[in-house]
Amino acid sequence: MLFGVGKFMTTVSLLLGAQELHLDRVNTSVGVHQAQAYQQKNMDLSFIVNLREEIRDFMTIFVGRMSNNMIMGTLFLGIAASFICEGTIDETAPDFLHHSFYHCIVISFFFFGLAMVFAMKAVSVSYAESRQYLLHMVPDQLSFDDFDYVEKVNSSMKKWRLPVFARFFQKGTDLPLDELSTKKTPRPPPGENKFKATGEFNKLWEPSADASNECMGNGICALCQGFALFALGHEYDRSHWGAVNLYVTLSVAGVLVANRMLTIKFESEKEPPKRSFRLCIRLFTVAVPLMFLLGDLSSSEEVVFCSYLMMALLHSLLTWMVLPAAESKETPQQSYEVKDLEAQETLGPMLHDLLAQSRENARESMKDTKRVHATGHIVAAFAWFSLSLWIAARAVGSFHFNQRIDPSAVEQLSINWPNGLVAFHAQALSCSGDGKHLWIANRRGIYKVSGGVSGGNLEPIQCSPVSGHLLDMTAACDAETGRCSNLALTSNNDLINCETQERYPWYQRLVNITSISAGGMEDLWYFDGIDIIHNKSKLEMPVDGYPLKKFEVLGAKGSLFFAEDGRLELRRSEGEELGRQKDWQLPSVATETLRGACVLDQGESVVVALQDANSKRPRVLKISLK
Structure with missing residues (x-):
């Protein structure tokens, strides 16, 4: 009996000891689990915290990039504005060179403005998206650190399981610790990099940044081309081949900038049509400056027309390239280099929704950005296309006025040029109506032909010190006495009587005067770039856009208009022939341009000086218009 009681007590003590060991093991395991959870x-x-710091670093770097873009855009805007205000092309340069220069500068101004607008938009987008990110990327409000796992175990009946009866429990002998947590935390798959997935978040800001860089590249390319045109036309008649060298150098610089900064991207680089687009864009970028230079050297407006048309086509191709394509349901259109970021489940539901919304915002931003960028190229293409239409209209007008003068009515004057005179670049010409007096001038001096329109020696005359260079001359003659005075117009707004050395103070108040014509000793007409105006009555004679180089007022017979390309137009002003015109084409050779002209015998004949940029002396011709 006692032996049986002893065995029972021994068994009970062993069971109690085993239970105590079991409780210790459970408490230890739960404590470790709680420490791991914390x-x-x-x-x-x-x-x-690290992710929030990472996104702040991304934003800081991105804002710095856009600030640099805005600073550079402001600098280039100032340079372009200074060239618009102060840049001047030589008066002897052809009209298409003037228009091309100002078009390039204005287009560069436009693209620099777009680059700054896109940079500011990129900063705003990055701030808004980063703010949303930082507001959402916060600790889970349901995760409190005051949960006591040990207390949870002590209140569980499963801690009293006896090892002897463990085999009767279907769930095994271990305590199911997963039931002790308030929320099961998902575990990331092996090898996933959360920093990389979150770091790609900043790519959602890139559409406006890429558009800013593209517009900056377009602006710099147009500005370099404007610099090249300025170098070509600033001293056009003085050192043309040196200007050509500068033009080539600056054009090459512009092409290199364009090829470096303009990233021609497509969704699929392997599609043949889009690869051909890329090739066309590269070829046009190189061919347009070369074509324009050939047109300038040959004085061929047809070649210049081709260069304008190619530039318009270049901007049209760039417009086609940047326009947003229609999104397909299978493969949505992406923005620049922004990848379609799939939401990462491991970053939490809120971050999942945030990335999805930011991706949609990036797509909408990309569409708006591309539309504005394409509009900029459309404006540039329209500007160059309008210039090509202007050249075409001039060509059509030239064809209409192409009434050739009979070669028998042309007489070349025999002028004895001084032996020491290496070259003479004619700038102006004047004569008396009877042909007894004939003056010819270059930019710095005035010379008289001893025999008038009969030819003779070239004799320098003394005129009041000329400030600036000569623009035009006219002869003021007294019909009764036959006395004539030569009036000289200078670039510094001076009108000088070379016989009396008198200056006309009233004339110094005028601006932009390029040509003058005297009607006797008292009347004087001048051209202000828009109308021909009488100095006393201020009556205006419209020019109607005619490319006027020189004019002569003939009183009741009307006026003779001379164009630089050799066209001559007689416009009637009174009587039954009011408004009727008669037109001629001067017999110029190759690349000769009109340098000066005057009228004989009340418009029955004219004397003209023709010269090209490479000839050493002008041809002075007497032409009968009967």
Whole structure:
């Protein structure tokens, strides 16, 4: 009996000891589990802090990039504005060179403005998206660190399981610790990099930044081309081949900038049509400056027309390239280099929704950005296309006025040029109506032909010190006495009587005067770039856009208009022939341009000086218009 009681007590003590060991093991396991859970929460908090710092760093770098774009855009805008205000092309340069220069500068001004607008938009987008990111990327409000796992175990009946009866429990002998957590935390798959996935978030800001860089490249390319045209036309008649060298150098610089900064991207680089687009854009970028230079050297407006048309086509291709394509349901259109970021489940539901919304915002921003960028190219293409239409209209007008003068009515004057005179670049010409007096001038001096329109020696005359260079001359003659005075117009707004050395102070108040014509000793007409105006009555004679180089007022017979390309037009002003015109084409050779002209015998004949940029002396012709 006692032996049986002893065995029972021994068995009970063993059971109690086993239960105590079991409780110790459970408590130890639960404590370790609780420590691991707290450690995981601390790691999650540290991870969130690191991600927030990462996105701040991305934004700081991105805003710095856009600030640099805005600073550079402001600098280039100032340079372009200074060239618009102060840049001047030589008066002897052809009209298409003037128009091309100002078009390039204005287009560069336009693209620099777009680049700054896109940079500011990129900064605004990055701020808004980063703000949303920082507001959402916060610790989970449901994860509290005051949960006591040990207390949860002590209140569970499963801690009293006896090892002897463990085999009767279907769930095994271990305590199911997963039931002790308030929320099951998903575990990331092996090898996933959360920093990389979150770091790609800043690519959602890139559409406006890429558009800013593209517009900056377009603006710099147009500005370099404007510099090249300025170098070509600033001293056009003085050192043309040196200007050609500068033009080539600056054009090459513009082409290199364009090829470096303009990234021609498509959704699929392997499609043949889009690869051909890329090739056309590269070829046009190189061919347009070369074509324009050939047109200038040959004085061929047809070649210049081709260069204008090619430039318009170049901007049209760029417009086609940047326009947003229609999105397909299978493969949505992406913005520049922004990848379609799939939401990462491991970053939490809120970050999942945030990335999805930001991706949609990036697509909409890309569409708006591309539309504005394409509009800029459309404006540039329209500007160059309008210039090509202007050249075409001039060509049509030239064909209409192409009434050739009979060669028998042309007489070349025999002028004895001084032996020491290496070259003479004619700038102006004047004569008396009877042909007894004939003056010819270059930019710095005035010379008289001893025999008038009969030819003779070239004799320098003394005129009041000329400030600036000569623009035009006219002869003021007294019909009764036959006395004539030569009036000289200078670039510094001076009108000088070379016989009396008198200056006309009233004339210094005028601006933009390029040509003058005297009607006797008292009347004087001048051209202000828009109308021909009488100095006393201020009556205006419209020019109607005629490319006027020189004019002569003939009183009741009307006026003779001379164009630089050799066209001559007689416009009637009174009587039954009011408004009727008669037109001629001067017998110029190759690249000769009109340098000066005057009228004989009340418009029955004219004397003209023709010269090209490479000839050493002008041809002076007497032409009968009967």
